[in-house]
Amino acid sequence: MANIFKFKPLLKQTIWGGERIVPFKRLECNMDQVGESWEISGVKGQETVVDGGPYDGLTTNELVATLRDRLLGRDNYLRYGDEFPLLIKFIDAAGDLSVQVHPDDATAMRHGRKRGKTEMWYVMDSEPSATLMVGLKRSITPDEYKALVANGTICDAISRYNVKEGDCFYIPSGRIHSIGAGCFLTEIQQTSDVTYRIYDFKRKDKDGNFRELHTAEAADAIDYQVQESYRTEYDRVKNEPAELVDCPYFRTALYDLDEPMTLDYSELDSFVILIGVCGEGTLTCDDGTSATLSAGHTLLLPATTGIVGVSGKVKFLETYIA
Structure with a gap:
């Protein structure tokens, strides 16, 4: 599928x-x-x-x-x-x-x-x-x-x-x-x-x-514990995933791409949601299925998804449960 x-x-x-x-x-x-x-x-x-x-x-x-x-x-x-x-x-x-x-x-x-x-x-x-x-x-x-x-x-x-x-x-x-x-x-x-x-x-x-x-x-x-900072710190990198959150309910990474990249979901036992926040790119699955991912668009990939190629200049969030 x-x-x-x-x-x-x-x-x-x-x-x-x-x-x-x-x-x-x-x-x-x-x-x-x-x-x-x-x-x-x-x-x-x-x-x-x-x-x-x-x-x-x-x-x-x-x-x-x-x-x-x-x-x-x-x-x-x-x-x-x-x-x-x-x-x-x-x-x-x-x-x-x-x-x-x-x-x-x-x-x-x-x-x-x-x-x-x-x-x-x-x-x-x-x-x-x-x-x-x-x-x-x-x-x-x-x-x-x-x-x-x-x-x-x-x-x-x-x-x-x-x-x-x-x-x-x-x-x-x-x-x-x-x-x-x-x-x-x-x-x-x-x-x-x-x-x-x-x-x-x-x-x-x-x-x-x-x-x-x-x-x-x-x-x-309310959790009454006090922390020094509540901001999530992460490395702001290009053309590789930047992990934002990893918790029991979801795992989320940020991608900021200006060159083609391959996403391999073949071993992942979860759906994947991709949320466009800036720019525009094209997704191409290994069976040839394709879609546009651009700012303001949200796409859902089923757990049966294998290899996905991404091209274009696009920034997006990837989230799934694992």
């Missing part, structure tokens, strides 16, 4: 959304305040749909149920069944996102959810003023956390970073975080939509209501 799958994106209008995603993806639509483009999603009720080819029109999870281990890989199919295990997003923040935290799997299940959420961010071409917050910068107790939320000073306890294209942050479950105004980034995460909102800058929604906070749930989910 040789297929390169494309999906129709799910565009999400948000109160903090910007105007970058539609032109970045070269879409013909007039939507404004698009905060997120869900590129590949198996979240129940919010699944992406295959765009073109012999499986055109199937939802992501219907594709998994049809192809099973041929799509996910044997171990991944045993682990996740007919639910696609990763959610891929582009995020454009014209305003600050809420301060939030995601539970780990055990905490989520205690609260009646299927699983928690671990994620990562890769920052693309953002505004010069762009910042984000990740991790506690000083030690606090759960009671101190609740007091800081109550008096509106919780942000004073979180590390803030100025960011630019190429920056990377790993957000394991339990790590408090917020995407700031001006950030444009790719997010890779577990298939889960569980978020505990900690602080929302006293904003109101379109109906004039404050959005719900989850202070107690978040207190139970």
Whole structure:
């Protein structure tokens, strides 16, 4: 089986959304305040749909149920069944996102959810003023956390970073975080939509209501350990993979190519997702199947994929589960 799958994106209008995603993806639509483009999603009720080819029109999870281990890989199919295990997003923040935290799997299940959420961010071409917050910068107790939320000073306890294209942050479950105004980034995460909102800058929604906070749930989910830095450091190399994240839920590398390269997936028991962040290239599989990978495009390669040649000047993220 040789297929390169494309999906129709799910565009999400948000109160903090910007105007970058539609032109970045070269879409013909007039939507404004698009905060997120869900590129590949198996979240129940919010699944992406295959765009073109012999499986055109199937939802992501219907594709998994049809192809099973041929799509996910044997171990991944045993682990996740007919639910696609990763959610891929582009995020454009014209305003600050809420301060939030995601539970780990055990905490989520205690609260009646299927699983928690671990994620990562890769920052693309953002505004010069762009910042984000990740991790506690000083030690606090759960009671101190609740007091800081109550008096509106919780942000004073979180590390803030100025960011630019190429920056990377790993957000394991339990790590408090917020995407700031001006950030444009790719997010890779577990298939889960569980978020505990900690602080929302006293904003109101379109109906004039404050959005719900989850202070107690978040207190139970936060990892209160303090680290010196939460930024992911990596070697910024060309024409070879730069490893960004290697965790139980996904493994992600960055490729910045200006010469042809061969990717060998023949021994990998996993699907592979390729996310274009800059430039344009051509993928050619060993059976002759080909596709264009360019900025704003996301492609899914099944676990049966062998050798893939990449040509052109293109920067992309590669992620899979192994």
